[in-house]
Amino acid sequence: MPDEWLPQPATEDIQLVKVLHALGDPVRLQLLSIYLEGREVSCAMEGLGLDHLHKSTVSHHMKVLREAGVTATRVAGRNRFVRLRRDDLDRRFPGLLDALLKGLEG
Amino acid sequence: MPDEWLPQPATEDIQLVKVLHALGDPVRLQLLSIYLEGREVSCAMEGLGLDHLHKSTVSHHMKVLREAGVTATRVAGRNRFVRLRRDDLDRRFPGLLDALLKGLEG
DNA sequence: CCGATTGTTTGACGAGTATCCAACGATCAA
DNA sequence: TTGATCGTTGGATACTCGTCAAACAATCGG
Numbered sequence: 001m002p003d004e005w006l007p008q009p010a011t012e013d014i015q016l017v018k019v020l021h022a023l024g025d026p027v028r029l030q031l032l033s034i035y036l037e038g039r040e041v042s043c044a045m046e047g048l049g050l051d052h053l054h055k056s057t058v059s060h061h062m063k064v065l066r067e068a069g070v071t072a073t074r075v076a077g078r079n080r081f082v083r084l085r086r087d088d089l090d091r092r093f094p095g096l097l098d099a100l101l102k103g104l105e106g
Numbered sequence: 107m108p109d110e111w112l113p114q115p116a117t118e119d120i121q122l123v124k125v126l127h128a129l130g131d132p133v134r135l136q137l138l139s140i141y142l143e144g145r146e147v148s149c150a151m152e153g154l155g156l157d158h159l160h161k162s163t164v165s166h167h168m169k170v171l172r173e174a175g176v177t178a179t180r181v182a183g184r185n186r187f188v189r190l191r192r193d194d195l196d197r198r199f200p201g202l203l204d205a206l207l208k209g210l211e212g
Numbered sequence: 213c214c215g216a217t218t219g220t221t222t223g224a225c226g227a228g229t230a231t232c233c234a235a236c237g238a239t240c241a242a
Numbered sequence: 243t244t245g246a247t248c249g250t251t252g253g254a255t256a257c258t259c260g261t262c263a264a265a266c267a268a269t270c271g272g
Contacts, residue, residue, distance in 0.1 A: 078247060
């Protein structure tokens with residue numbers, strides 16, 4: 001059985017204001033910095049700096065990022081592997097992710 | 107008497123998460139697109155696409171942008187002239203404003 | 213001085229949101 | 243099948259936020 005993907009907006013439907021709103025939160029910006037490392041991340045991974053939050057809270061933030069078009073989620077068994085929609089975002093908002101990456105480092 | 111400026115965070119104190127939060131609102135993103143044109147804008151200017159909002163609401167949004175470090179406000183008589191802190195933002199988050207400008211056009 | 217203009221402040225209200233907890237469904241392992 | 247794991251969903255709660263309205267302060271023009 002092939003992998004399934006959770007619903008997400010089409011590339012051309014990604015709206016800047018929703019992306020900015022999604023990223024204008026400390027927890028979700030922390031998630032972004034994790035995703036920017038390029039790994040596919042599972043929800044319950046530890047050591048992400050989110051251990052102080054309930055799992056349902058993290059799940060909520062991941063949903064916000066997905067619905068804003070920032071991330072894509074692949075369902076494989078019990079696990080959901082989340083990754084950045086880097087190509088889509090780079091095409092839609094060129095330079096934005098690069099600038100955010102720099103800003104998160106500095 | 108020289109111009110006065112409303113209080114604003116120092117360049118090195120501008121935080122990415124606060125900038126993104128400030129811009130993650132339709133009205134404030136509209137204000138940004140106006141400021142990006144480079145003009146100094148007075149609060150009660152008409153034809154900015156904000157005629158549907160109460161003046162106190164616009165004032166509130168302008169305050170949010172200033173406290174996030176996005177704009178600077180110069181007080182001259184009854185008027186407050188708001189401009190982008192382009193140099194500060196470019197130094198702190200290189201490429202961010204350029205990417206936003208592109209994203210607002212497209 | 214007086215009235216009009218410009219913008220802020222305060223309070224109020226409704227909507228949205230971040231968080232936790234408990235319960236649940238689905239999946240995997242033994 | 244049984245139990246454990248992964249993540250979502252719903253309710254509850256407290257907090258934030260966007261908006262308007264009214265009052266206010268400061269300024270400018272006559």
